[in-house]
Amino acid sequence: MRHLLLRNMACPLVATAIVYALCQSVAAAEKYELQVVTDRPDAIYKAGEEATFLISLTKDGKPLTGENGETVMYRVDDFISSGPDYPNGKLTVGSEPATVKVTSPKPGFLRCIVTMDENKQLTKTAGAAFSPLEIQPSLPAPADFDEFWAEQKRKLAEVPAKAKLTPVKQGNSKIECFDLQVDCLGGAPVSGYLGKPKDAQPNSLPAILWVHGAGVRSSSLGKAVKGANEGMLSLDINAHGLPNGKSADFYREQFAGPLRGYPHFGRENRETTYFVGMFLRLIRAMDYLTSQPEWDGKTLIVIGHSQGGGQALAAGGLNERVSFIASGVPAICDHSGRAAGRINGWPKLVTTLPDGTPAAEELKAAQYVDGVNFASRCKADAIMSVGFIDVTCPPSSCYAAYNQLKGKKQVINKPLMGHAAPPEIHKAFFDAVKAHVKEQAGK
Structure with a gap:
């Protein structure tokens, strides 16, 4: 490959194209998949119960190992704002899923939004329901x-x-x-x-x-x-x-x-x-x-x-x-x-x-x-x-x-x-x- 690049140095456009192709090949070889789920398949909990979001990553279709863990950013919100009551921050995801634990004291829904670093541009979201069958009208119907x-x-x-x-x-x-x-x-x-x-x-x-x-x-x-x-x-x-x-x-x-x-x-x-x-x-x-x-x-x-x-x-x-x-x-x-x-x-x-x-x-x-x-x-x-x-x-x-x-x-x-x-x-x-x-x- 070195001889090929040297031979084409006289043609900068060709050399640039080869380098770009090599970079693209490396990027394609490092394919990350991000997943966020809850610890219950139905994602339904009682108000006050603890729900756990599980965050996992694969690289080229294989689980990560402890030595090559990746950092992800996460935040939990109630669809309005994350606020001080819900966790957010950074986690390292390795061979085992990273976990984010949440709860809601009242009927409603929370979501966990996870993003890998900006270069990878991977974002996944999962939701959790808390006593959804107890959600009531926000206001009564008008009398008339x-x-x-x-x-x-x-x-x-x-x-x-x-x-x-x-x-x-x-x-x-x-x-x-x-x-x-x-x-x-x-x-x-x-x-x-x-x-x-x-x-x-x-x-x-x-x-x-x-x-x-x-x-x-x-x-x-x-x-x-x-x-x-x-x-x-x-x-x-x-x-x-x-x-x-x-x-x-x-x-x-x-x-x-x-x-x-x-x-x-x-x-x-x-x-x-x-x-x-x-x-x-x-x-x-x-x-x-x-x-x-x-x-x-x-x-x-x-x-x-x-x-x-x-x-x-x-x-x-x-x-x-x-x-x-x-x-x-x-x-x-x-x-x-x-x-x-x-x-x-x-x-x-x-x-x-x-x-x-x-x-x-x-x-x-x-x-x-x-x-x-x-x-x-x-x-x-x-x-x-x-x-x-x-x-x-x-x-x-x-x-x-x-x-x-x-x-x-x-x-x-x-x-x-x-x-x-x-x-x-x-x-x-x-x-x-x-x-x-x-x-x-x-x-």
Whole structure:
């Protein structure tokens, strides 16, 4: 190699390239893997119990030895701040995992964030739950919560539910699909794709409503088809009442323009907050589905993730006909979390003032669109997913809603998952949907 470098010294570019390649080869040979887990696979503890985070490293796929241990930095926090009550510092990781011991005196979640030195740029996070089933609403629902929503429904009923169905092509000859537009209160219609089996008999089909996560996009024809293929009235609606099937540029322009920052629109007043309009479209969509002659009269399912998970909770609380909700890492929950000393959920609807307190007007308005308050009125059966290291929809906000659900329920805990809806969650949710449909058919 020395002769090769000398021979190429006359060509500095070649020599530089060879040196760079050698350095890259050495770096590639030193591949580090960082792992952080809890000493319990489910990462669930009682408040006051001690949890242990285990930090381990491998180099080139092999455990480190005592002689070549590496230094890592760590900090523990409650999703707001590490503070003096939680450990932080540096540890040396060798052949055995390094340990960080923590506890929480009250129900909630802690996370441990571990970083290897800046050159390696490795960071891993693990979460631990403490008595999560004991997490309570951060504030009680407003005394006139039900009255407010009854009035919104009354106003909605004054708008005729004029529907327009336009046939849409898809690949299965046994089902039919349509672009659906239904007039609604507030200027934006219900906009979605509807799918159903052809020639279905009256009172024969369960109904499923698919709702969307945050962002701006067309309704999903694929979801409408998926439900229809399973023998359901299947409606997928976009969150904003936008026309479907437009170019990607159209939705990007909407997101960058008139809908930029939409979650915070009108948040100072319960009458103007953006989510009131979104939830009114939910109500109208459910009314449309349950008005169809093919609906079986007893099975109404709402399914979504993130913002869609929050919409599913709202649907269950606003419509007693909802029989099942599937709510993945739900957003729009626990807006008043800061009032109870914990992090609030997406979209951080309430401003935190410099003194750490929530903005009063925003806090008051937010309570009328809080998934926790809808959950307390939801008698439907339910399934929910929760990521223990989710900083977008923090696990405490999800559990604040989950614990209020009144029907038969199950939760899928993911200790190492952030804000995500991986394939196994989608499968578990739809399997639960099909099991519910089967159970309903036997009633």
